[in-house]
Amino acid sequence: MKKNPFGWQLLLYLWVGPITLLCLPLALLAKWTGGGYHLHTGVLEIWGGWVGRWLDRGIPLLGAVNAITIGHIVAGISPQHLHNSRVHERVHVAQFEQWGFLFPLVYLLAGIKARLRGGSLYWDNPYEIEARAKAAAKDQHVT
Numbered sequence: 001m002k003k004n005p006f007g008w009q010l011l012l013y014l015w016v017g018p019i020t021l022l023c024l025p026l027a028l029l030a031k032w033t034g035g036g037y038h039l040h041t042g043v044l045e046i047w048g049g050w051v052g053r054w055l056d057r058g059i060p061l062l063g064a065v066n067a068i069t070i071g072h073i074v075a076g077i078s079p080q081h082l083h084n085s086r087v088h089e090r091v092h093v094a095q096f097e098q099w100g101f102l103f104p105l106v107y108l109l110a111g112i113k114a115r116l117r118g119g120s121l122y123w124d125n126p127y128e129i130e131a132r133a134k135a136a137a138k139d140q141h142v143t
Helices: 006-023 025-032 049-057 079-084 086-116 126-142
Strands: 036-040 043-047 067-070 073-076
Touching: 006 067, 006 073, 006 086, 025 036, 025 043, 025 049, 025 073, 043 049, 043 079, 043 086, 049 073, 067 086, 073 079, 073 086, 079 086, 086 126
Parallel strands: 043 073
Antiparallel strands: 036 043, 067 073
């Protein structure tokens, strides 16, 4: 994630805050059911427990996922899944910072548009395409 001056970063946290706060109890739910959480690069990462099992079983519209971004929270099946998807999910954090609490609606509308064109709500969603492309570019630089 790009470093921003403190004041600007604070505004971004506030802009995304309603979504982040709504999902904050997931950290305690994960911890109480055998998972955990920690802060990593300004993002609360949550894994395992009931939350991890829920992601592994599948969520509405998306199916099973390794990790999902909700504001400044990333929930994953396990710490390893969070590590493996960190670049991808940080792109979604940046998208949340761009659109704020409106991002879930913007994301859904983009997915519906992709679906109406004959594509997939998820795979052909431009926000997912951007995240996959940036993660792939990062992988090419590592190898």
